[in-house]
Amino acid sequence: MGIPEKIKQIEEEMARTQINKATERHLGLLRAKKAKLQRELEEQTLRATGKASGDDGYAVKKTGDATVVLIGLPSVGKSTILNQITNAKSKTGAYDFTTLTVVPGLMEYRGAKIQILDLPGIIAGAAQGKGLGKRVLSVARAADLVLITLDVFQPGVKPLLFKELREIGIRPDEKPPNIVIEKTSTGGLSVICQVPLTRMKKETVKDILAVYGIHNARVMIREDINDEQLLDVLLGNRHYVSTFAVLNKIDMIDKESLRKVRESLDYYVLPIAAESGINIDEFREQLYQKLQFIRIYMRPKGGETDYKEPLIARAGYTVGDVCDMLHKALRSEFKYAQVWGKSVRFGGQKVSLQHKLLDEDVLTFVTK
Ligand SMILES: Nc1nc2c(ncn2[C@@H]2O[C@H](COP(=O)(O)OP(=O)(O)OP(=O)(O)O)[C@@H](O)[C@H]2O)c(=O)[nH]1
Ligand SMILES: [Mg+2]
Structure with a gap:
C-alpha cells in the first residue's frame, strides 16, 4: 500500500470514530500517524520533482533588514500596495491572477530596509495545489511578517488564509511550543508537565512519541499544549511568524459601512486605500512598528x-x-x-x- 492510501485509510478510520473521552487517545494516535505519513509524502514529492531546488521563479533572495510577504485572495490589491509603498512596478489589473510570480520591492523607512514580496493570489484549497497553490504559500516561509491583505467586500477571509498557511507548516501568530525533548539511551519515557495539561493526556504524549520512534527520553512540557503542538515539535520545519492585516479599497464604501465591517470582524485590520494612498503613511508606520x-x-x-x-x-x-x-x-x-x-x-x-x-x-x- 502506498502512502496516499495509508493516509486515506487513517482518515476513514478517523471519520468512523466518534469523538468522546474514550476515543480521545486513539484519535490522538491516528492524527500522529497521519501527520507522519503526510511528512513522508511531502518529502517523496519533493525528491521526485526536484522542486526543493526552488529555481521555478518562486525563489527569492532575502535582502534588507526584514522581509514582508503579501498574502491575500486574487484582486484584493496586493500589487497595488507593493507599488504604493516601494519602488517596484508590479502589474495590476481588474482580473484575478494578474501576478504570476514573486515580485520583490524595497521600502525604506526610518533607516530600515524592508523587503516586500508581492505574490499571486491564494484561493481556498491552495495548500492542496489549487491555483498557484503550494509554491506561493511556501514563499511565506521566508517572511518575518505576513501581510494579510483583505478587500472591503471580502473582509472575513483571514481564517481561510490562516488555514492554508497552516496546512503547509506555517504557524501564523503562534509561538513555538514550550516543550523540551531530551533523548536518552535507556530509561524509557519520562514526561514532566510543569503546568496541568487540559487539552491532551499524558498517555497521549507517550503514544505520539512512540509513533515517532522515541522510546527513551526526558520530556519537559512547560505550557498547556495540544497534540498538534507536540506534533509540530516532532515534525520540525515549522515556521512561526506574526501577521498584520490591512483592509484595502476603503474608498469604495462610506464611513458607516466601514465601521460595520470592522465591527463584524474579531481581529484588527488597518483600513487603507492603496490606489489613492489613503492611510498609507500610517500603514508604513504600523508595518515598521510591527517588525519590532x-x-x-x-x-x-x-x-x-x-x-x-x-x-x-x-x-x-x-x-x-x-x-x-x-x-x-x-x-x-x-x-x-x-x-x-x-x-x-x-x-x-x-x-x-x-x-x-x-x-x-x-x-x-x-x-x-
Ligand atoms: N477602488 C480601489 N481599487 C483598488 C485599490 N487597490 C487596488 N485596486 C484595484 O483592484 C484591482 C486589483 O488590484 P491588484 O493590485 O492587481 O490586485 P492583486 O491582489 O495584486 O491581484 P492578483 O495579482 O490577481 O492576485 C485593480 O483593478 C486595482 O486598480 C483601492 O484601494 N481602491
Ligand atoms: Mg497582483
Whole structure:
C-alpha cells in the first residue's frame, strides 16, 4: 500500500470514530500517524520533482533588514500596495491572477530596509495545489511578517488564509511550543508537565512519541499544549511568524459601512486605500512598528560610536545574533562584548553571546 492510501485509510478510520473521552487517545494516535505519513509524502514529492531546488521563479533572495510577504485572495490589491509603498512596478489589473510570480520591492523607512514580496493570489484549497497553490504559500516561509491583505467586500477571509498557511507548516501568530525533548539511551519515557495539561493526556504524549520512534527520553512540557503542538515539535520545519492585516479599497464604501465591517470582524485590520494612498503613511508606520526593529550602535574597541548608521536588528536579538549579522567568523573569535544602554545595569558592562539587546544599545566586540 502506498502512502496516499495509508493516509486515506487513517482518515476513514478517523471519520468512523466518534469523538468522546474514550476515543480521545486513539484519535490522538491516528492524527500522529497521519501527520507522519503526510511528512513522508511531502518529502517523496519533493525528491521526485526536484522542486526543493526552488529555481521555478518562486525563489527569492532575502535582502534588507526584514522581509514582508503579501498574502491575500486574487484582486484584493496586493500589487497595488507593493507599488504604493516601494519602488517596484508590479502589474495590476481588474482580473484575478494578474501576478504570476514573486515580485520583490524595497521600502525604506526610518533607516530600515524592508523587503516586500508581492505574490499571486491564494484561493481556498491552495495548500492542496489549487491555483498557484503550494509554491506561493511556501514563499511565506521566508517572511518575518505576513501581510494579510483583505478587500472591503471580502473582509472575513483571514481564517481561510490562516488555514492554508497552516496546512503547509506555517504557524501564523503562534509561538513555538514550550516543550523540551531530551533523548536518552535507556530509561524509557519520562514526561514532566510543569503546568496541568487540559487539552491532551499524558498517555497521549507517550503514544505520539512512540509513533515517532522515541522510546527513551526526558520530556519537559512547560505550557498547556495540544497534540498538534507536540506534533509540530516532532515534525520540525515549522515556521512561526506574526501577521498584520490591512483592509484595502476603503474608498469604495462610506464611513458607516466601514465601521460595520470592522465591527463584524474579531481581529484588527488597518483600513487603507492603496490606489489613492489613503492611510498609507500610517500603514508604513504600523508595518515598521510591527517588525519590532531595534537599533544597535557599534563602537569599535577604544574608538568612537557610530551613531549615524545603526545596525538594524529585531527585538529579542542577542549579541550572538548580531555576530552572525556582521561576520560569519565573529562568533568563533568572540571573547566578550561590552554594552552601554537600556539592556545593562551599568555602561560598559561585559556580556556574553546570550545577552539580549535593546533598542539603541551601544555595542563593542572584544575578540580573541
Ligand atoms: N477602488 C480601489 N481599487 C483598488 C485599490 N487597490 C487596488 N485596486 C484595484 O483592484 C484591482 C486589483 O488590484 P491588484 O493590485 O492587481 O490586485 P492583486 O491582489 O495584486 O491581484 P492578483 O495579482 O490577481 O492576485 C485593480 O483593478 C486595482 O486598480 C483601492 O484601494 N481602491
Ligand atoms: Mg497582483
